[in-house]
Amino acid sequence: MQSVETRLRALLIDAMAGDALAYQTFLSELTRHLRGFLRRRIPQLSDDVEDLVQEILLAVHNGRHTYRADEPLTAWVHAIARYKLMDFFRARARRESLHDPIDDYIDIFAVCDDEPASARRDLGKLLQQLPDKQRLPIQHVKLEGLSVAETAQLTGLSESAVKVGVHRGLKALAAKLRAIA
């Protein structure tokens, strides 16, 4: 368990310095842990697990600037996961599920689950609903792997507008997920 914390933290710190490969590894491992955590936490809602995993991943991504390297990653991830989980419960008005105590964050990295279920909400479709100045940067930079400069040239946006578009688009995507929860 300690080693998961240590390894994931090292990966995230590299990722925050701009290492995309470290970030990919971090998010993949985090996905497995989140899935395991949620499947055990809300077995009665197993159909929603994959949606929640995606929502938490987006929240981790959009909030990664608030992680400080000198603080335990477990507590940070757990606070985000818990926040999104509570939000989910509220949205679904399944208040009875709140009786499940989810305070013991020690075990958030305890279980791995490699088997994704299918998500109910299609992020790809939501992506298509974003305005062009957000959708196109995400499409080109994040899905097709073009550089910011190439995307700027292709779309006629400035390079900073491309970066802002990606950033705002991913935040808007998180908000859309929340809205249809």
Next chain:
Amino acid sequence: METDLLVSLLARGVTPVDRHVVARRLGWALLAAALGATLLVVSFYGIRPDIGTVSATPIFWAKVALPVALAAGALAVTIRLARPGARVGLAWAGIGIPIAAVWLAGLIAVLLAPEGARVALVIGETWRSCPFNIAFLSIPGFVASFAAVRGLAPTNLRLAGAATGLLAGATATIAYCLHCPEMSAAFWALWYVLGMLVPTVAGALLGPKWLHW
């Protein structure tokens, strides 16, 4: 979209994160709060005419010290509440100690005063308007600080909203010292604290809605 695809999407072309973004965001908000409140003081209430002489007295700076200390305490608490999993812990003392200190000072002032003068020490001349003035002055800072905290990642929205409101209220009170003629700690202990409580409560009420992410 499969989760694997989302992971690749998020990771691809990821740019370095600015490590000072929390400090910078709150720094700008604080600046907006201070400038906004000062501008409102100057345009609506006016600076007290004896500011030149009174600013040479220790009691004036003791008065300014209250909102300065509270703003610092509220800032420390807000920074922690704006980041997931950060414990507030000892930072609460940054809010508790200034309030305890002004209450103690006010109590001593009242006890030392002759009986007939006690009420005047507490209600001063401007008690009717003081809390409202402070609440009014805190509006620009309230909006700016909420915008800043919203861009971070608060997970306890009610508490984060309250701390953000207090930050705006304390900053506004610093500016209000330019105008306010009251020089009794007993007055500050009651009406200043009440004035700062208004944006604090407003923050607690609006937090769950405005800070949602």
